[in-house]
Amino acid sequence: MDFLEFSEKNIICFDGGTGTLLQERGLMPGEHPETWNITHPDVITDIHKAYFDAGSNVVCTNTFGANALKFSDEELENIIKNAINNAKRAAKSSAAPHEKFVALDIGPSGKLLKPLGDLDFEDAVSVFAKTVKLGVKYGADLILIETMNDSYETKAALLAAKENSALPVIVSNAYGEDGKLMTGATPEAMTAMIEGMGAFAVGANCSLGPKQLSPVVERILAVSSIPVIMKPNAGLPKSENGKTVFDVGEEEFAQETEILLKKGVRIAGGCCGTTPAYIKALKEKISKTAPVPVTKKDVTVVSSYTKAVTFGKEPLLIGERINPTGKKRFKQALVENDVSYILSEGIGQQEKGAHILDVNVGLPEIDEQKMLVCAVTELQAVVDIPLQIDTSDACAMEKALRRYNGKAMINSVNGKEESMHAVFPLVKKYGGVVVALTLDENGIPETARGRVNIAKKILETAKEYGIEKKDIVFDALALTISADARAAKTTLEAVKLIKDELHAHTVLGVSNVSFGLPNRSAVNSLFFALALGNGLSSAIINPYSAEMIKTYYSFRALAGLDENCADYINASKEFSETTFGSTDAGAKSGDAKEQESALKNAIIKGLKDKAAQYTKALLEKESALDVINTEIIPALNIVGEGFENKTVYLPQLLISAECAKSAFEVIKNAASREKSADNGIFVLATVKGDIHDIGKNIVKLLMQNYGFDVVDLGKDVPPEKIVEKTVELHAPLVGLSALMTTTVPAMEETIKQLRKSAPWCKIIVGGAVLTKEYADKIGADKYAKDAMESVRYAQEITGKQ
Numbered sequence: 019m020d021f022l023e024f025s026e027k028n029i030i031c032f033d034g035g036t037g038t039l040l041q042e043r044g045l046m047p048g049e050h051p052e053t054w055n056i057t058h059p060d061v062i063t064d065i066h067k068a069y070f071d072a073g074s075n076v077v078c079t080n081t082f083g084a085n086a087l088k089f090s091d092e093e094l095e096n097i098i099k100n101a102i103n104n105a106k107r108a109a110k111s112s113a114a115p116h117e118k119f120v121a122l123d124i125g126p127s128g129k130l131l132k133p134l135g136d137l138d139f140e141d142a143v144s145v146f147a148k149t150v151k152l153g154v155k156y157g158a159d160l161i162l163i164e165t166m167n168d169s170y171e172t173k174a175a176l177l178a179a180k181e182n183s184a185l186p187v188i189v190s191n192a193y194g195e196d197g198k199l200m201t202g203a204t205p206e207a208m209t210a211m212i213e214g215m216g217a218f219a220v221g222a223n224c225s226l227g228p229k230q231l232s233p234v235v236e237r238i239l240a241v242s243s244i245p246v247i248m249k250p251n252a253g254l255p256k257s258e259n260g261k262t263v264f265d266v267g268e269e270e271f272a273q274e275t276e277i278l279l280k281k282g283v284r285i286a287g288g289c290c291g292t293t294p295a296y297i298k299a300l301k302e303k304i305s306k307t308a309p310v311p312v313t314k315k316d317v318t319v320v321s322s323y324t325k326a327v328t329f330g331k332e333p334l335l336i337g338e339r340i341n342p343t344g345k346k347r348f349k350q351a352l353v354e355n356d357v358s359y360i361l362s363e364g365i366g367q368q369e370k371g372a373h374i375l376d377v378n379v380g381l382p383e384i385d386e387q388k389m390l391v392c393a394v395t396e397l398q399a400v401v402d403i404p405l406q407i408d409t410s411d412a413c414a415m416e417k418a419l420r421r422y423n424g425k426a427m428i429n430s431v432n433g434k435e436e437s438m439h440a441v442f443p444l445v446k447k448y449g450g451v452v453v454a455l456t457l458d459e460n461g462i463p464e465t466a467r468g469r470v471n472i473a474k475k476i477l478e479t480a481k482e483y484g485i486e487k488k489d490i491v492f493d494a495l496a497l498t499i500s501a502d503a504r505a506a507k508t509t510l511e512a513v514k515l516i517k518d519e520l521h522a523h524t525v526l527g528v529s530n531v532s533f534g535l536p537n538r539s540a541v542n543s544l545f546f547a548l549a550l551g552n553g554l555s556s557a558i559i560n561p562y563s564a565e566m567i568k569t570y571y572s573f574r575a576l577a578g579l580d581e582n583c584a585d586y587i588n589a590s591k592e593f594s595e596t597t598f599g600s601t602d603a604g605a606k607s608g609d610a611k612e613q614e615s616a617l618k619n620a621i622i623k624g625l626k627d628k629a630a631q632y633t634k635a636l637l638e639k640e641s642a643l644d645v646i647n648t649e650i651i652p653a654l655n656i657v658g659e660g661f662e663n664k665t666v667y668l669p670q671l672l673i674s675a676e677c678a679k680s681a682f683e684v685i686k687n688a689a690s691r692e693k694s695a696d697n698g699i700f701v702l703a704t705v706k707g708d709i710h711d712i713g714k715n716i717v718k719l720l721m722q723n724y725g726f727d728v729v730d731l732g733k734d735v736p737p738e739k740i741v742e743k744t745v746e747l748h749a750p751l752v753g754l755s756a757l758m759t760t761t762v763p764a765m766e767e768t769i770k771q772l773r774k775s776a777p778w779c780k781i782i783v784g785g786a787v788l789t790k791e792y793a794d795k796i797g798a799d800k801y802a803k804d805a806m807e808s809v810r811y812a813q814e815i816t817g818k819q
């Protein structure tokens with residue numbers, strides 16, 4: 019029986035952890051477990067066999083970190099070949115009567131993808147592709163992509179698996195206690211993307227015990243139309259006599275997992291800390307549990323790298339402003355490659371309440387493919403709502419869909435054979451919700467019935483491509499009433515018919531209706547209201563238009579979608595204005611106060627070019643230190659607090675840090691260095707384990723400006739290196755920076771070593787987590803709360819001004 023056939027009628031039992039078992043058998047810290055497939059094949063086979071004997075239907079090859087970033091091509095091939103052989107040997111030698119399969123195990127690459135890290139998305143796809151191809155070559159039955167803690171890397175691995183094999187692919191992510199991935203994705207967002215891309219199953223593993231993981235698993239079960247997997251840890255790890263132990267025993271593990279089997283989990287196993295004994299206990303429960311059928315959820319959902327947006331709960335607003343049609347300023351931005359203008363349009367619309375952003379950069383005089391990919395990648399780094407990729411060029415659409423971090427909305431397909439043939443394969447491959455225009459080779463039908471017929475035809479063809487109704491949103495086509503008096507009426511009828519007869523979702527580009535008329539917003543907003551009344555699911559509108567927003571919130575309140583009219587009351591604070599403000603205030607005004615908040619805002623929002631531009635303008639009026647202290651640091655503090663409170667995620671933190679850096683670049687270039695080389699040498703470093711260097715770099719900048727020779731050793735610097743340099747230069751002063759509680763011990767260790775080998779030097783320390791008391795405790799000579807204090811102290815001890 020093959021794996022898919024088996025999975026139809028059975029709950030599948032996976033294996034448990036291997037790491038701790040390998041350590042027990044002598045794997046040394048720092049040694050690659052994957053190489054044991056070659057050096058200790060019998061040990062690996064033994065572990066796999068123990069799992070098969072305990073009841074596993076699937077064992078995962080010992081290839082978690084087997085990728086082309088860690089191993090040469092030859093090593094990789096050898097590892098995977100042996101790993102699969104070991105697992106197959108175990109299957110043969112186990113006398114257990116149940117079905118047995120071998121899953122090629124793929125873990126994270128160990129690197130973060132751009133813009134978070136330095137691994138390019140396509141390079142990540144190629145890295146995973148190598149592992150997948152070898153897995154296929156040596157006969158794996160299925161693929162398990164597991165413990166992924168970032169949505170973009172998950173996409174890269176899944177894409178590689180789908181492009182290079184026909185095997186069933188199970189994708190399992192590692193969620194934290196907050197129910198999100200490290201980079202912020204919710205279970206709903208991950209399920210939308212993974213299911214959309216055609217994985218066989220989706221779920222969660224590692225990080226938590228079965229009980230703590232159950233809320234995440236239940237959320238996945240609620241939205242997933244494909245089987246759900248869970249592979250929890252044996253509880254939470256704690257240290258006992260120097261050994262890591264887990265706090266959930268076999269029986270409890272099995273009982274907690276059983277609860278979720280009864281709620282619909284179809285694939286279960288264990289992760290860190292689980293052993294064959296856990297799997298044996300689990301298998302007993304599985305044998306007694308009837309598999310819950312996997313049901314189609316029929317939800318229309320798009321996602322960004324963090325969140326899912328579902329159609330049907332309330333009407334959705336799709337921001338229309340990233341589109342050059344009729345916009346001179348936008349066209350100019352495209353021609354000048356002014357990406358930051360596009361980003362401000364995106365951020366502004368999200369702030370005004372858009373749920374999704376349309377992205378159209380089609381202009382004859384530019385390279386649309388390149389620009390669309392650029393706009394999508396840059397936008398998804400600064401906004402966290404889903405994007406609607408809007409282009410008539412199928413190549414540009416494919417390129418943008420590949421790079422899109424989530425399940426995109428795709429604009430558009432229509433009833434023409436040629437269009438469906440070009441677009442549907444992309445929807446199927448990358449996942450997405452496609453906007454289907456109700457027109458075909460014969461043009462736009464004049465009647466609502468005609469449009470519904472085209473919608474039916476589109477649905478039938480989509481089915482042939484394996485695309486379901488839930489992934490299609492019909493555009494009933496808003497036409498201009500100044501050209502055809504009945505145009506709006508027909509469109510409104512079509513919206514209603516599509517909803518009532520086809521039970522499908524709809525979208526309208528609302529403002530087309532008033533083309534050529536004066537006072538367009540009056541017509542647009544009433545048309546919008548009528549369409550909403552007819553059941554319109556989503557509308558492409560200008561979120562800056564007060565009339566449209568008024569209509570939207572009024573409708574929600576009237577339709578019973580706004581408890582206590584709270585959203586209406588909140589939004590109405592801005593209703594008095596005809597158009598809402600834009601995020602771009604500082605750029606238009608020369609006023610220093612406005613630029614001040616504009617700089618802070620640009621850093622918080624992640625607008626790199628703007629941060630540099632505002633810094634330049636501010637420096638004409640204020641000192642560099644003022645700009646740093648009143649703008650840049652407070653902005654970083656706001657982002658840092660958000661990070662702590664989990665309203666800001668690592669990608670946003672990183673983008674803000676990049677903005678602060680670009681502001682500092684400007685400051686550095688503008689600052690005149692009155693350098694007099696004999697003011698003494700200052701050795702400076704961020705301590706081991708800590709990569710925060712913005713504060714340290716400010717200290718460097720100021721010290722240099724005051725004539726000190728700064729030897730900057732960089733970040734994450736081991737104590738030995740700092741000592742070596744200090745001794746070599748006989749430096750009188752050393753500055754150490756640490757920003758995390760976890761790296762303060764490294765600072766203490768550095769001070770200890772400096773005291774021993776360079777007893778003459780004075781040590782000054784700084785960084786957000788330090789206090790004077792703590793600095794005294796770890797033996798520093800001086801605590802500096804800011805960079806200026808380092809200058810004063812240096813002057814004091816060297817006697818130089």
Ligand code: B12
Nearest residue numbers: 658662709710711712713753755758759784785786805808
């Ligand atoms: C920007 C930032 C990042 C950027 C860093 C980019 C870079 N190149 O530096 C990125 C995104 C990479 C990042 C990563 C992480 N970060 Co971070 N990050 C921040 C953030 C928002 C701002 C830090 C900053 O630059 N502040 C502005 C500078 C100017 O301030 P400063 O460093 O304190 O420096 C001033 C003074 O302290 C002093 N000073 C500093 N050093 C020195 C040295 C000397 C000698 C002297 C005299 C003076 C001095 O002078 C400076 C100027 O006045 C803080 C939050 C915050 N508000 O502090 C979190 C924060 C520090 N990060 C945090 C965390 C947890 C992380 C990560 C672990 C996240 C993760 N899950 O991966 C990783 C760490 C990876 C690692 N191993 O280091 C936590 C630390 C929590 C803690 N208490 O331990 C914080 C506090 C956020 C939070 N509230 O949770 N981070």
